[in-house]
Amino acid sequence: MTAARIWRWWQTPILLAALLMVTAGVGGVGGVAISRVATLTLISVVFVAGLSIFSGNSGIMSFGHVAFMAIGAYTTAYLTIPTGLKAALFSDLPGSLRFLAEVQTGFIPAVIISGVAATVLGAVTAPVVARLTGLQSGIATLALLIVVFNVLNSWTDVTRGSSSMIGIPQHTTLPLVLAIAVLAVVVAWAHRTSRSGLQLQASREDYWAATASGIAVGRHRAIAWFLSSFLCGVAGSLYAGFLATFNVRSFFLTATFAFVVMVVIGGYLSLSGAVIGSLAVSVLQEGLRRLQDVQIAGAALPAGVADLILSAILLVVLVKAPYGLLGVRELRLPRRAGRAGTAAPAQTPAPEKAKLEV
Amino acid sequence: MDFQFVVAMLGLGALYALLTIGVALLFGILGLMNFAYGEVTMAAGFAMYFFRDQPWPVAVGMAILIAVVVAVLSEKLAFKPLRNADPVTLMIASFAVSLALQSLARMTVLPRTEGVPPNEFLSRRISLLGAEVSMLDLLTVALCGTAMLALAVLLNRTTLGIQLRAAAENFQMARILGVKANLVVPSAFVITGGLAAIGAAVLVWRQGAVSAEMGLQPMLIAVISAVVGGMSSLRGAALGGFLLGAATSILEALLPTGLIAFRDAFLFTAVIAVLVVRPSGLLSGAKVRVS
Amino acid sequence: MLLQVDNAFVQYGTSVMAVQGLSLHVGEGELVSLIGQNGAGKSTILKAIMGLVPLHSGTITFGGERVTPRTFSTINNRISYVPEDRGIFASLTVGENLKLGGTVRKDRKEFSKDLERELDRFPVLRKYWGKGASLLSGGEQQQLAIARALLLRPRLLLLDEPTLGLAPIMVDLIFDVIAQLRAEGMTILMVEQNAVRTLEVADRSYIVQAPGRVLGSGTAGELGSIGSVVDYLGFSPSEIE
Numbered sequence: 001m002t003a004a005r006i007w008r009w010w011q012t013p014i015l016l017a018a019l020l021m022v023t024a025g026v027g028g029v030g031g032v033a034i035s036r037v038a039t040l041t042l043i044s045v046v047f048v049a050g051l052s053i054f055s056g057n058s059g060i061m062s063f064g065h066v067a068f069m070a071i072g073a074y075t076t077a078y079l080t081i082p083t084g085l086k087a088a089l090f091s092d093l094p095g096s097l098r099f100l101a102e103v104q105t106g107f108i109p110a111v112i113i114s115g116v117a118a119t120v121l122g123a124v125t126a127p128v129v130a131r132l133t134g135l136q137s138g139i140a141t142l143a144l145l146i147v148v149f150n151v152l153n154s155w156t157d158v159t160r161g162s163s164s165m166i167g168i169p170q171h172t173t174l175p176l177v178l179a180i181a182v183l184a185v186v187v188a189w190a191h192r193t194s195r196s197g198l199q200l201q202a203s204r205e206d207y208w209a210a211t212a213s214g215i216a217v218g219r220h221r222a223i224a225w226f227l228s229s230f231l232c233g234v235a236g237s238l239y240a241g242f243l244a245t246f247n248v249r250s251f252f253l254t255a256t257f258a259f260v261v262m263v264v265i266g267g268y269l270s271l272s273g274a275v276i277g278s279l280a281v282s283v284l285q286e287g288l289r290r291l292q293d294v295q296i297a298g299a300a301l302p303a304g305v306a307d308l309i310l311s312a313i314l315l316v317v318l319v320k321a322p323y324g325l326l327g328v329r330e331l332r333l334p335r336r337a338g339r340a341g342t343a344a345p346a347q348t349p350a351p352e353k354a355k356l357e358v
Numbered sequence: 359m360d361f362q363f364v365v366a367m368l369g370l371g372a373l374y375a376l377l378t379i380g381v382a383l384l385f386g387i388l389g390l391m392n393f394a395y396g397e398v399t400m401a402a403g404f405a406m407y408f409f410r411d412q413p414w415p416v417a418v419g420m421a422i423l424i425a426v427v428v429a430v431l432s433e434k435l436a437f438k439p440l441r442n443a444d445p446v447t448l449m450i451a452s453f454a455v456s457l458a459l460q461s462l463a464r465m466t467v468l469p470r471t472e473g474v475p476p477n478e479f480l481s482r483r484i485s486l487l488g489a490e491v492s493m494l495d496l497l498t499v500a501l502c503g504t505a506m507l508a509l510a511v512l513l514n515r516t517t518l519g520i521q522l523r524a525a526a527e528n529f530q531m532a533r534i535l536g537v538k539a540n541l542v543v544p545s546a547f548v549i550t551g552g553l554a555a556i557g558a559a560v561l562v563w564r565q566g567a568v569s570a571e572m573g574l575q576p577m578l579i580a581v582i583s584a585v586v587g588g589m590s591s592l593r594g595a596a597l598g599g600f601l602l603g604a605a606t607s608i609l610e611a612l613l614p615t616g617l618i619a620f621r622d623a624f625l626f627t628a629v630i631a632v633l634v635v636r637p638s639g640l641l642s643g644a645k646v647r648v649s
Numbered sequence: 650m651l652l653q654v655d656n657a658f659v660q661y662g663t664s665v666m667a668v669q670g671l672s673l674h675v676g677e678g679e680l681v682s683l684i685g686q687n688g689a690g691k692s693t694i695l696k697a698i699m700g701l702v703p704l705h706s707g708t709i710t711f712g713g714e715r716v717t718p719r720t721f722s723t724i725n726n727r728i729s730y731v732p733e734d735r736g737i738f739a740s741l742t743v744g745e746n747l748k749l750g751g752t753v754r755k756d757r758k759e760f761s762k763d764l765e766r767e768l769d770r771f772p773v774l775r776k777y778w779g780k781g782a783s784l785l786s787g788g789e790q791q792q793l794a795i796a797r798a799l800l801l802r803p804r805l806l807l808l809d810e811p812t813l814g815l816a817p818i819m820v821d822l823i824f825d826v827i828a829q830l831r832a833e834g835m836t837i838l839m840v841e842q843n844a845v846r847t848l849e850v851a852d853r854s855y856i857v858q859a860p861g862r863v864l865g866s867g868t869a870g871e872l873g874s875i876g877s878v879v880d881y882l883g884f885s886p887s888e889i890e
Contacts (some may be wrong), residue, residue: 017382054626061450094514127634128630132637135445136585136637138449139582143629144626150622150626156617250383257457260453265575292557304461304462304465305461305465307458308461311455311458314453315451315454318440318443318447322447350497357612359674400758521752523738523745524745527739527740528738531732534724534732535749535750537752612774639787
């Protein structure tokens with residue numbers, strides 16, 4: 001490979017990584033509050049990179065990926081909460097699961113095992129995703145989310161049900177989450193530019209043409225689903241390891257909606273769009289949260305203003321740019337080195353009709 | 359199975375069928391899978407709360423009025439600019455509308471869950487065919503059944519109904535023939551508003567409370583049953599809704615106590631299984647058909 | 650001139666220019682046909698008149714009014730269109746399909762009379778009035794589509810490939826109906842691939858070649874004297890009359 005070709009492949013992930021480093025840098029020099037926002041933002045980048053592997057390439061919107069995040073978070077809780085506390089928290093574990101109270105791993109192994117645990121669910125559900133298209137697929141992923149939520153919420157002996165999970169050691173640091181977010185972006189990019197990723201994108205543009213050309217659309221969908229479940233599980237693990245406590249309600253429709261907003265505003269068909277969207281929406285959400293806390297004439301703005309503004313912005317974006325800010329474009333440097341250093345989306349025209357499915 | 363159980367099952371089935379038809383109608387005409395449907399239900403639920411001291415027909419009437427207003431306003435403000443958008447964009451937009459309406463409700467009229475005291479008349483039980491049947495179950499069957507019958511008459515016997523069905527099958531051809539988008543689209547929203555309100559009334563009676571989040575459950579039920587039913591016809595939607603309602607009742611009756619909490623997990627696993635076996639739904643057709 | 654198309658360009662997507670500089674005109678009471686192979690851009694020009702595809706450049710005027718998708722109403726100007734797929738509502742009955750033809754008509758009595766006349770013209774539609782339109786054969790669906798289009802009382806009737814894929818007996822029937830409509834004074838612009846039958850019935854024809862260019866136009870006799878048209882068709886149109 002020539003240097004030019006290597007650069008052509010690497011420039012998008014490098015530019016995105018630079019953006020993530022800026023985010024982490026801001027978090028590093030800012031106060032506790034800023035650092036917290038930066039960390040959560042980077043965790044959502046890991047998630048969104050995972051979601052983008054499936055939705056961005058297949059064009060099928062998934063409402064179920066938060067389930068993988070939940071699996072990751074619960075796995076990490078089990079693997080890292082000190083055994084003493086665990087014995088107290090889960091005194092009613094059924095016999096066959098008693099061993100869970102004894103296991104204990106370091107954080108990094110826990111993160112990896114959490115990703116693997118999520119892929120177990122990913123592997124079980126992959127055949128479903130491979131078979132379904134369009135609206136049906138969207139609804140099946142939604143049903144998956146409901147099933148996982150219902151089990152986590154009701155299996156009180158094992159998951160503490162609707163009570164919060166507590167006592168998870170805080171191991172998620174800004175440098176660690178930055179490193180994992182960069183890795184996630186590279187993995188997502190590698191998949192996107194791989195043979196399987198490209199064939200999946202072909203099926204997104206024209207399902208029947210792709211099928212007729214001998215592309216096993218179902219298999220490529222399943223591969224993407226499997227891979228994305230791992231990253232989303234990792235995101236859940238980082239989330240648990242950062243907040244030290246979480247509730248099953250964090251992994252339901254509100255979170256799903258938040259991630260959908262991120263990828264849609266940025267442009268979910270492109271990896272850059274998804275990543276930039278998650279950065280932009282995180283900043284926006286924080287700004288709105290601060291706005292909501294500002295006292296106006298002695299009275300705080302009512303709760304819900306932030307959500308209202310966020311949904312209004314989403315609607316405007318949908319009307320003005322249905323494929324998000326970036327459409328199908330990826331982050332690249334301008335061809336001519338005129339204004340080198342300023343990252344600008346390449347001027348690839350949007351496809352005349354990017355065929356979208358739910 | 360005793361008669362009492364059959365009536366309860368029919369009631370839940372009819373309620374779910376009614377809710378599902380509302381979603382399927384909009385999908386047929388606009389390609390809109392409306393997640394904001396839940397908030398239309400919530401608006402109607404609020405009306406039921408606000409007029410809780412009035413006789414129930416008055417409260418239901420006001421619920422219908424308010425739900426229709428909310429449904430039509432959501433069309434005017436959010437969905438009209440997106441009329442030519444693809445189904446995914448529309449669905450995500452409806453997600454936004456749903457969140458916006460929920461936030462609005464929380465900021466203004468429903469900051470917390472409000473109880474709606476059970477109506478004395480509804481909690482009565484009457485003897486029917488040798489079984490004690492609750493008035494609520496009977497009224498559920500009657501109200502939902504009547505609403506669906508009225509909709510069937512509207513769709514099959516009136517000019518507007520023919521236009522709605524034509525628009526649902528092929529909007530472009532309908533417009534070529536002079537069917538006005540600005541008539542059929544708002545009409546469809548009015549109808550869904552009415553259906554949502556009747557569904558909401560029954561839900562409020564059953565749950566005895568209203569909240570800003572109360573629309574979530576009926577919306578999920580409607581959206582999922584519509585897809586399970588096939589999206590191919592309102593009959594498919596009604597069937598999907600009815601089966602989901604009936605399955606819920608049966609699971610509640612059959613599941614051992616320890617597993618009742620996992621009812622939704624069983625139900626939605628079954629939904630996924632149905633989709634895998636019949637990806638285009640139970641009553642699938644080549645075209646999107648209404649009626 | 651009722652309909653005038655001048656130097657029309659129509660683009661599909663971003664790259665394909667399906668019609669490149671087509672001009673045609675249709676006078677009041679005329680039966681004009683567009684003849685050409687698949688992909689010649691004939692149907693596209695009908696769609697452009699209906700505002701279903703935007704014009705890239707050029708103009709279309711109808712009754713002196715400029716046709717643009719934004720302001721021009723084909724309904725108010727009573728232009729009826731029978732698309733190639735016939736646009737039958739399969740989930741509606743035959744009768745309901747016909748009633749939709751009168752969607753914008755206010756004159757209920759006159760409409761009933763028109764409906765009776767079309768049911769006399771197409772007896773099969775009366776026979777299947779209450780049946781689902783999906784049960785009709787292709788030829789019967791075409792009759793339904795034409796009858797429905799006529800119920801608008803059109804000033805201009807656009808027919809896109811009315812005999813495509815029909816059994817020979819149905820082809821005869823449809824051409825008979827078209828000849829009948831012409832005799833009644835209906836203004837028709839039709840697209841056809843069946844050159845022989847079309848040249849027989851049409852007042853004037855345009856021979857269209859991909860991408861949407863007119864090779865020659867005129868009556869069958871006039872077309873016969875254009876060498877390139879004779880070459881394209883493989884026979885001389887003047888032999889037909």
